[in-house]
Amino acid sequence: MDNSTSKVLDKSIDDLAVDDRFNNSIIVHSASTAGQAPQNDSTFKKLICKLKGDIYATDDPRQYSSAKKNFIVFIVALGGIYGPLSTLIYVPGILQMARDLDASIEAINATMSAYVALAGLTPLFWSSISDTYGRRPVYIMSITIGIVASILCASSKNIAMLIVFRALQASGASSGQTLGAGSIGDVFDVADRGKAYGVFFIGPLLGPSIGPLIGGILCEFLGWQSTFYFTAIFGGIVLVLVTLFLPETVRKTRPTIEDDNIKGNNSVFRNLSTAFAPMAVMLGDPTILIMTLYGSIIFASLFFLNPTITDTFETLYNYNSWQVGLCYLCLGVGMIFGSVFSGIYSDRIIKDLRDRLGSDNVYPELRLKAVYPSFILIPAGYLIYAWTTEKHVAVYGPLIGLFVYAVGQMFAVNPSSVYYVDSKPGRSASAVSLNNCARSLLGAIVTIFSTSCVRSAGPGVVFTILAAISVVNITFVLLVKVYGRKWRTSFEKRTGTAPVAVANCINNHSSSSALDVEIQRKA
Template sequence: MSESETTTKSEETSNYISQRRLKYFIGDPYSPDDPKQLSMRRKQAIIAVVALSAVTGPLGSMIYMPALLAVADDLNTSSEAVNGTVSAYVVFMGVAPLIWATLSDFYGRKRMYLASTIIGIIASIICAFSINVAMLIVFRAIQAAGLCASQTLGAGVIADTIPMKQRGRAYGYFYIGPLLGPVIGPTIGGALSQFYGWQSTFYFLAALGGLLFILVAVFLPETLRKVKSQDDQQRSPNHVKNFFQAFMPLLVMLHDPTILVITIYSTVIFACLYILNPTITDTFQRLYGYNQWQVGLVYLAFGVGLCLGSILAGQVSDWMLQHLRSKSNGQVVPEMRLRAAVPSFLLIPAGYLIYGWTLEYGIGVYAPIIGLFVYAFGQMSAFTPANVYLVDSQPGRSATAIGVNNCARSIAGAIMAIFSTQAVHSLGPGILFTVLAAINVLNIALVIICMLFGQRWRQNLVSKQAEQESDIHKQKVAIDIHRDEQDHHQHRQVALEHSLARTASRHSTI
């Protein structure tokens, strides 16, 4: 072999290795192997990476809460205007993941992880340099668009890698990541803003985003498969002819009553949460004279309740599925998971009532904190089974289903956040949180309806889609037959014309 041939072969090998490395770091559009066949240790590592990545969205929201009044003073604006920065973040926390999730179902999870993280890092740095509340609102929205993608993308990764019967526990552990935000966010944010100014919270988020970018690039493989199990269809990026075609699954999901009912159920809970959440800082500073660091510790009880509720709800969801499966001769339907939400029927209203009336009558500082813990535990007892149900009932479209749910509830939460402080001041905590408890009691009816009728709705939807596909197929067949008849008629017409022409030619010759 000549020296030039050896050099060429070496260059080709080097280029191949470089391309393989690049594909690994930015992610192939599709995984060539079945991620469900990975070892348990590898799956645990993947869950750990996506859980840590999902910290950033809720952390970006909660790290900022203890500093709300400090931001208002520094930017010379009102508390209502600063609540607008919370609302902007919450809106894009719901809308942006919907876009990321839809694109990830076509172009892969890993690429969307990396792109969204870069946006979050840049926006966090700019937020720290905000000179007025309008600038802060704009870049808080962009920050949310980047930082909040990980929660929905993580749901898609788990659906790609974890079998259905194990997903409840996997989601329980995954949601520890997003729920670490409410646990550590206010405590870190309170300390940073107390000693280094509120801008330091955004520098912290930018640094954390950089660390998570490296973790995803190095340790997270692409999990989206080209050929999926069950009823999922083979997809390819080449099938997406334009940007808007990627969002067609969203329109399809609007016709699914199970998604609508569960989304409304989650939205009501989330809207009520954002009447409570932004007012904790104002309430404890006004009634108890707490500083930013102490307010952060109050949020800590809230976050611990969320984490414990998520873990236990996920385990109960899996246990419930196995228990009901044994009773139904091995038959499993996603609606079985919703029974794990039953404890929340009592815990959410009880938490609101304890919190509201202990504040109303000034029964110490620990009593309302206990109310926050009870409410938070109940909230995740509702959210975890609902989210796992959406994943199990939408194979192949799990990330988009979660995105639709997050979008609706985040918009509702953003609207409520604007009026939250005024509502507490006008009605008082006792009456306001009693009203919220009553709303959540009525909301129970939605999940019960889905338990009873969800399977029938999904079967009817599948039948309708099959009929529509059959009608479309029949129309195509009819069109093909009509074209064949037209072609046959044209061929006969041409043949007849040729025959007449030959006959005329013979007569003219004679």
């Protein structure tokens, strides 16, 4: 899974602009004279304006026809696949890379670590830039960076070059998930976004599923360099579609607070500060801190497993690269299966609780009951995979283990991700961003040492330990399930960040930093 599989469901600025309460306390003004670029002497902004052309396509992108909206979803969904596809497409060829570049397996794994770390951090930068200058120019710049970096990866002559260029590749390719979610929020009304997001978020699951399969075939017949040329070509296709067919979806009229303290807020540096400020506040909430720790361990365990699959199946089963790619497909199918059914199961739990207890008595922590199947599936999948590979059981044994583990992984990830949205209405993007940063950094660290650990201790011991860690990890969810409501309400009262307090802040035209952060952030 890539850092960016969390759904951005916060109200966008455009939603607030049509909210009567918000209209009473803000002045909606034009960002610039129609058809004219904002005046700024900076070279960076002049470049942005050239990329934009006609700065805003329309005052209200939500008035687009259904066909045009669906085509926009198609384009941004392809952009959303680009980053996850680039993450694992080369993994079936890592042993080839180690031989060709005369590098250790730890050094090869560092190329994935660099990608995962930057893929978790740079979307914060891109989203802040796009909120100020629009989606389209940021799409064009970031995808271009990803394409160039992919070509440089294929041309790398040593492992140091590859690590640097993989980090650069992540910086560009990972933007699609954040920008795509924002574009959908720009174009669709709140009531119509569910289906659009459903299509869009297929990308983070489909990319890791088909990437190793495509990469395995390419590595087997054309060498590992071909996987990076493939991602460059794929990025080129997305770039052409964005350049020719994707309009600017940021509205021409933008609401702001009329306050001297925040005038001149059309600054990327200010947007970056407002992106990180609410994340720092979230660290004080015990529920978010504990759930972030839980999610980071879940994510790190997946990225510990990923690079070891190639080594395990090539060594134990004498598989070639494309056969290893098929093994990764089993993991991806399990994730898709788990994603679909965990969502259905989670919604069913909430519906049953509302019918039985009444809507007023259902609170966010109750949704965490949907995580319970993962308590069995994750350790069971690990143990099946651990000892079928340790004892050299026929290949269907570890494949079953991978599938069971992947299903459990999604039962853990999906409900816990929705918990952020349920428990932090209007501020869930900050909580999700904190989770993404933490899990990406931890995942990047464990990836480096995963293969060497399995080689030295054996898969049986290593993955049994991970199964035990997953059992201990259950404690964090249960703590939030039992005490989370009390901790959360106490934190909100202490900091004045309860949903009602935010609403009152809007009504009273407050210039507090909390409101400043909220109106600057977009889904």
